[in-house]
Amino acid sequence: MASYSTNEFRSGLKVMLDGDPCAILENEFVKPGKGQAFNRVRLRNLKTGRVWERTFRSGESLEGADVVDKDMQYLYTDGEHWHFMEPDTFEQHQADAAVVGEAAPWLSEQDTCVVTLYNGAPLAVAPPNHVELTIVETDPGLKGDTAQGGTKPATLSTGAVVKVPLFLNEGEVVRVDTRTGEYLGRARD
Amino acid sequence: MEIDPPALGSTGVTDVHIESMRLAGMPGAYLQTSPEYYLKRLLARGFEAVYSLGKAFRQGEQGRYHHPEFTLLEWYRPGWDEYRLMAEVQELIVATGAREQRPKLAVSTHSFSEVFADATGIDPHAPPPQTLQKLASDIAGRDCNHEDDSICLDLIFSLRVEPVLPRGLCFLHDYPVCQAALAATAENADGQVVARRFEVFWDGLELANGYFELTDVEELGRRFQADNQRRLTRGQATVPVDEKLLAAINEGLPPCAGVALGVDRLLMKFTGSEAIQQVLAFTDPFDLA
Secondary structure, three states: OOEEEHHHOOOOOEEEEOOEEEEEEEEEEEOOOOOOOEEEEEEEEOOOOOEEEEEEEOOOEEEEOOEEEEEEEEEEEOOOEEEEEOOOOOOEEEEEHHHHHHHHHHOOOOOEEEEEEEOOEEEEEEOOOEEEEEEEEEOOOOOOOOOOOOEEEEEEOOOOEEEEEOOOOOOOEEEEEOOOOEEEEEOOO | OEOOOOOEEOOOOOOOOOOOOEOOOOOOOEEOOOOHHHHHHHHHOOOOOEEEEEEEEOOOOOEOOEOOEEEEEEEEEEOOOHHHHHHHHHHHHHHHHHHHHOOOOOEEEEEHHHHHHHHHOOOOOOOOOOHHHHHHHHHHOOOOOOOOHHHHHHHHHHHHHHHHOOOOEEEEEEEEHHHOOOEOEEEOOOOOEEEEEEEEEEOOEEEEEEEEEOOOHHHHHHHHHHHHHHHHHOOOOOOOOOHHHHHHHHHHOOOEEEEEEEHHHHHHHHHOOOOHHHHOOOOHHHOOO
């Protein structure tokens, strides 16, 4: 991989730091008039999700990380691994629970996800921002209670539990924002 | 007297932390990082107080408070010391805009060691071995144990001290001798050798840097050589020493104080801007950098 100097640090650039792949979030140039210039950099460790703040001398460089985001189709899970396929090459990748993480309850078969590959192996999985899933379990709907704004828990086909309005019933399809876990509305079809 | 010194000179500055821009079409020419050497050559020829309001250029300095081409107001007062000049800087800032913008602008004056020790507990003139390196490592989030004291002072000052400087105008004087640049040195009240250098901050933003100027030509020559030595060890290109400046100072630079004030940053403070680009009408040559 190429290496990148502090003046090439941009938000989104993937670099290696302490042996882990990181994404640069922010890069601030700091320099006393007559002194050494520094770059104060915030990076997200892509393995742990933790945010690091590091200060480098301007002109220092970091090795680029072989990290690419790819759209892939989610195929299925065998309980231990989740399987994804690149739509253009049909190449398949398997990811374990540590990689899939919080994306797991939002994955439904055939959906297109963003899989982050590090040195060719899955590092993280991002589900679509919005998914449509069927309610498989919830208390019976209360007719005429549309105005109250009350909610109840509903279990969706993928196992995710979200709060939905009281009037919804099992079998209905809802739209959910996977970033917040919030119910957005009934799916229109 | 107002002077309009050249923007292009036959050499740059040796200072390891300031890189001059070069012209591809004119090898040997350097865009000036400040008008200092030209103004000092005039002072050595007997000019009285001189000033220049013009553009300065510094390679690679780009950020929220930096622009590679910026405006400097620089002036020299023969016969003055740095304290008298600090008072004039204050007068100028208040008269040019602070009176309207910030009628109750607080003004404070401290020694560098006072604010540094307040923020860190360390005496910057006599730090116990490795204390600066240890604190710098904590602040930087990485190992700084191999860095020299001056680099650690810069890092600690920029990230730990500057943010807690007194609000309003803050004048700092008596800098660590390793950061003397072109200032004369002297002993402070505690018998420590310090640089007769001062800086001006407004709400923690550095606006100006000044010296009671070094007039000893041999010491100046030694500092230039030491700069180039450091450049070599840091892997930077050396810069030809400005022989015309040395010759002029050899003829005799009168005792004087000088200061350079960043006009764009002053405008930022007058207008309440968050970034230097907000006070520049055009930034296009650097937008791609």
